[in-house]
Amino acid sequence: MRTWLRRATTGRDEKSDAPKSSDAQPMSAAVAGINTYDFSLSDQQIARGVHRKRVGAMWDQIGKHQFDYLVEVGLQPQHRMLDVGCGALRGGIHFVRYLEPGHYYGIDVNESLLRAGLEHEVPAAGLQGRLPAENLRATSMFESDFGIPFDYALAVSVFTHLPLNHIRLCLWQLAKAMPPGGRFLATFFRAPADLPYDEPVQQVAVQTHVERDPFHYRPYELEWAGSLAGWEFTDIGDWGHPRGQQMAEFRRPG
Numbered sequence: 001m002r003t004w005l006r007r008a009t010t011g012r013d014e015k016s017d018a019p020k021s022s023d024a025q026p027m028s029a030a031v032a033g034i035n036t037y038d039f040s041l042s043d044q045q046i047a048r049g050v051h052r053k054r055v056g057a058m059w060d061q062i063g064k065h066q067f068d069y070l071v072e073v074g075l076q077p078q079h080r081m082l083d084v085g086c087g088a089l090r091g092g093i094h095f096v097r098y099l100e101p102g103h104y105y106g107i108d109v110n111e112s113l114l115r116a117g118l119e120h121e122v123p124a125a126g127l128q129g130r131l132p133a134e135n136l137r138a139t140s141m142f143e144s145d146f147g148i149p150f151d152y153a154l155a156v157s158v159f160t161h162l163p164l165n166h167i168r169l170c171l172w173q174l175a176k177a178m179p180p181g182g183r184f185l186a187t188f189f190r191a192p193a194d195l196p197y198d199e200p201v202q203q204v205a206v207q208t209h210v211e212r213d214p215f216h217y218r219p220y221e222l223e224w225a226g227s228l229a230g231w232e233f234t235d236i237g238d239w240g241h242p243r244g245q246q247m248a249e250f251r252r253p254g
């Protein structure tokens with residue numbers, strides 16, 4: 001692991017002689033059996049751009065689309081934003097270019113994707129000096145407290161790979177890092193309300209499931225998950241995603 005990469009620790013193991021769980025295995029092993037992000041890319045793979053495919057490809061299109069959308073709904077250069085499941089910065093490079101230096105933050109469970117973003121994509125885009133390494137964090141618990149409040153948070157193609165308990169945890173963690181009025185935009189695959197609960201859904205390009213990756217949700221399930229941490233929910237729906245992902249907004253009341 002590179003020394004630049006800030007791993008989140010819970011502090012629970014601090015006084016124990018037992019190795020921290022995060023020392024024993026790659027961070028991404030935390031999602032083994034849940035989704036396909038339990039891999040670690042080598043420097044050679046990153047140099048060949050493999051990370052771009054591993055976050056779903058359509059690098060330029062989906063990267064720019066998520067940026068344009070967040071600006072359209074209100075993101076301004078002086079805001080601070082957290083990119084949840086930021087991966088290799090497909091959207092991140094656009095935000096890093098637009099936001100004031102140091103105002104973009106990202107968390108992800110996969111350290112090698114974060115490394116690909118910081119060490120490969122940021123220099124390739126000519127953005128050195130605009131993204132402090134400390135702004136990126138490897139975490140399997142969505143630890144979102146960087147000591148500053150975020151105006152906006154975004155999760156593109158992340159809830160689509162997560163079971164509901166992970167989404168609950170994410171929303172709970174993020175609620176602590178966002179002030180009243182803070183907005184969290186997150187994409188999801190929609191399941192029709194009248195569909196039998198155990199049936200898969202054919203989306204634009206993939207089939208989604210209730211019990212395995214890629215996951216689909218009914219909006220009221222996301223609303224409920226958010227309500228447990230005090231979020232107000234809006235089902236935005238279509239936002240022009242080429243693979244039919246839908247948009248949900250969670251807002252801190254006040």
Ligand SMILES: C[S@@+](CC[C@H](N)C(=O)[O-])C[C@H]1O[C@@H](n2cnc3c(N)ncnc32)[C@H](O)[C@@H]1O
Nearest residue numbers: 037055056085086087090108109110156157158
């Ligand atoms: C399809 S990629 C999208 C990445 C990025 N949002 C983008 O648009 O390029 C899904 C991302 O979610 C991350 N991820 C999956 N499970 C996660 C978890 N439990 N906690 C944090 N990140 C997770 C993956 O490592 C990966 O970077």
